[in-house]
Amino acid sequence: MTHATRPIQTDVAIIGAGTAGMAAYRAALRHTERVILIESHVYGTTCARVGCMPSKLLIAAADVAHSARHAGRFGVNVPRIDIDGRAVMARVRSERDRFVGFVVDTVEQWPAAHRWQGHARFVDTQTLAVDGPAGTRCLHAERIVIATGSRPAVPPAWRADLGDRLIVNDDVFSWTDLPGSVAVVGTGVVGLELAQALHRLGVRVRLFGRGSRIGPLTHPALQELACGVFGGELPLTLGVQDLQPRREGDAVALRSVLSHGRVEEERFEFLLAATGRLPNVDSLGLENTALPLDPQGVPVFDHRTGQVGDSVVFMAGDAADDRPLLHEAADEGRIAGDNAGRWPDVRQRPRRAPLAVVFSEPQMALVGATHAELVASGADFEIGEVSFADQGRSRVMDRNQGALQVYAQRGSGRLLGAEMLGPAAEHLGHLLAWSVQRGDTVQQMLDSPFYHPVVEEGLRTALRDAQHKLLLPAPLPEVCLECAT
Known part of the structure; x- marks a missing residue:
């Protein structure tokens, strides 16, 4: 690119065609047809290609092997466990490719003029140089969304x-x-x-x-x-x-x-x-912009709007180094793309209740505010607890490991958050996240139906424990009697 090169003009440029970038593209397109999506690698989100879906395929095979290996606990004798590694990985790759194919097909149906292949770097806050197969092109965008994702951090x-x-x-x-x-x-x-x-x-x-x-x-x-x-x-x-x-x-x-x-x-x-993972922002040429950066070199942005400072640049997805989860990336992409499209009418959008799940066995779930966050904020709350060691349905399934804690606000009784290690945490986590987002109280949750026998009865036990503690008088502060007058 030379100084004489005339930049191509567009309203919105989106750097990265992953989950966040695709959501940003759809949102921006509601406001303007002049949108360009730039991808430096291959189409197909981190989730579909190397994250959520292939890992769950591997975990599904592992769970089947584990269940067969321990079937004798139920009186079911499996004489020999033979794990065919080639067959396991063939299914993982085949199904992974199927999921990736859906994503690629979606992107390739978008107008070719909207899709640029190449690595984008900032020349200034509104100008990008895109190094692609046909050389370097110059792009001037009225607004830009950074949705470049992240990569594994390795020494x-x-x-x-x-x-x-x-x-x-x-x-x-x-x-x-x-x-x-x-x-x-x-x-x-x-x-x-x-x-x-x-x-x-x-x-x-x-x-x-x-x-x-x-x-x-x-x-x-x-x-x-x-x-x-x-x-x-x-x-x-x-x-x-x-x-x-x-x-x-x-x-x-x-x-x-x-x-x-x-x-x-x-x-x-x-x-x-x-x-760990690193946000893919270090090769974007951010030093050529006036954007505010944190000590790690990531643009500082408003989580409710996606806007970086008061600039025309927006952040979304794992590049924002915020909540590295697919549903969060999709939400951030939608917020950033919508605001980039409607600029200068930038609007604050509510965020969903935090929800994170670990697909280990037993599973883990974190919902709303964590225990550490509540303690750090000085919140006045009670903890309702249950162990799954003797929970009925969990013992029936021989998955009776772990515990659940629910965190409820003193005074209002509102559910603030929860943490769980145990069976079906991916499902209980959703119930709890919905309650946190609605602002449900512990009593309102207890007034809801609980079937028998299900793992959710463990949640009811934790809620009853929280309700009992909420009704107790608040503990008095410790007083030094020798100092009292």
Whole structure:
């Protein structure tokens, strides 16, 4: 591109054609036909290609294997469990490709003039240089939506030292067979889900974590319970102070130094890094704009409008480094695209109640405000609790692990949030999220029907516990009698 190149003009440019970018495109199109969607890689969302859907396909196979392996507890004897790794991965890839195909078909039905292939970078706040197959084109947009997604965060030294023995979750779903062993580093959602699934499919796995936490639960009692439950099934090493992987032929030797000074070393075929994600904003040329950036270089934006400062740029999806979930990305894309399309009539849009689910077994769910957030905010609340150890339907299914906590506001009795480790958390989480969003009180929830025998009866027990505590007098503040006059 030269200074003499005449920029192509458009009303709205959207950088990224993932979940957020596609939602932004549809929303902006309601206001103007002059919309250009720019994608630097392949069409197909993170969810469909390397995230939600392929991981659930792998987990589904793992759950079947686990159920068959433990069928004897029900008096059903399965003489031999034979896991065909090639067949498992063939189904994962086939169904994954089917889901991706739906997304690609949708995008390719949009007008060709609206779809640009190439990497976009800011020349200034409203001008983009797009490096594509046919060279570099210059685009001037009245408004711009950044929806560039995120990527796995991996220590650069690991990539240099381990080569193809280092993998991320994206790589797992390209396998044609299951490996013999994998070290999984990172005890967050991705690490836990993949480690447990691979373990149940017969892969030798060890899950490593620097801290003492497993998954996103914030209440100390639930975290302790999670560590006990998953540590009872998975080979698990927590409190790693230093992790030193090195390549030895076609294997990875992993040396870990623990908090008490003990040193352990084990060999694996692969090291799977599940060490977080980075927003894809570092190669956008944001330094050429006047946009406000946070210390990590991510534009600072209003979560209710998507607008970056008072500029004509909007943020959406994982690039915003906010709530990395598909439904949140779709909502953010819709909000950002709508406001970019209707500019300068920028409108605040309400956000849905937070809801996050971990598809481990037992599952986890976080709804509304977490325990940590409520404590940090100084909220006055009570905790209603239930254990699933003796909950009727859970015992019937032999899935009686975990616990549920509901957080209710003192005075109003309104449900503020909940955290859960247990069976059917993906379903109970939805019921709880709907109640949080409506502003239901504990009494209103208890007035609703509960069938018998179902796992939801455990929720009723937790609500009854919260209601009992809410009706008790508030505890008096401690007073130093020696100081009283």
